[in-house]
Amino acid sequence: MLRGGPASLFVSPLPMRSLACAAALAAALLLACQRGEAPPAPPRPKLDVADAKRIASGKTVYAQHCAACHGVNLEGQPEWKRLGPDGRMPAPPHDASGHTWHHPDAYLIRITRDGFTPGVDRPAGYQSNMPAFGKLLSELDIVAALTYIKSTWPIDHQDWQEATNKPGAKLVPH
Numbered sequence: 001m002l003r004g005g006p007a008s009l010f011v012s013p014l015p016m017r018s019l020a021c022a023a024a025l026a027a028a029l030l031l032a033c034q035r036g037e038a039p040p041a042p043p044r045p046k047l048d049v050a051d052a053k054r055i056a057s058g059k060t061v062y063a064q065h066c067a068a069c070h071g072v073n074l075e076g077q078p079e080w081k082r083l084g085p086d087g088r089m090p091a092p093p094h095d096a097s098g099h100t101w102h103h104p105d106a107y108l109i110r111i112t113r114d115g116f117t118p119g120v121d122r123p124a125g126y127q128s129n130m131p132a133f134g135k136l137l138s139e140l141d142i143v144a145a146l147t148y149i150k151s152t153w154p155i156d157h158q159d160w161q162e163a164t165n166k167p168g169a170k171l172v173p174h
């Protein structure tokens with residue numbers, strides 16, 4: 001959104017608003033005061049890095065269920081961009097050097113829950129070492145683990161990932 005664009009009309013300067021509220025209160029015109037309030041904040045993203053509790057529980061989930069493949073420090077497996085000896089792709093890093101931050105919340109949650117779906121995310125017949133955690137972890141645990149992962153990225157990567165959640169966002173394929 002451009003600065004000074006239509007959205008700025010909704011941001012009334014605080015002193016004016018409190019003055020208006022004080023006057024309205026004095027006249028017992030509570031309704032007028034309520035009407036003068038700023039619009040509600042937009043909903044928080046699913047992977048909400050402002051939620052410290054979720055990050056803490058996600059760190060535990062990550063250590064127990066993800067670190068073995070994706071690395072204790074989210075560094076991924078060596079040579080992760082090439083097929084491994086088993087003919088499958090190694091686990092990519094989840095830190096900023098990987099591409100987890102290229103993907104919207106819904107995609108990351110689905111891949112963690114269901115694994116890759118051949119014919120949808122990957123070619124038909126594709127075999128992957130990424131397990132489907134849907135039967136092992138609750139949706140909240142999955143969201144927590146991904147929120148922890150997100151919390152380790154630099155702010156600009158977090159912002160970038162958040163932008164991919166917007167409808168019509170241009171996604172970088174892998």
Ligand code: HEC
Nearest residue numbers: 065066069089090091092099100108111112128129130145
């Ligand atoms: C047994 C090893 C293993 C474990 C455990 C594991 N992963 Fe993975 N994960 C992989 C592999 C391998 C890939 C890449 C698969 C491919 O491209 O075929 C992957 C890919 C992913 C991707 C896609 C990344 C992208 O940029 O496309 C996400 C998201 C992911 N894993 C999340 C998790 C989370 C969260 C956990 C823990 C709850 C977890 N993984 C545990 C092996 C694992």
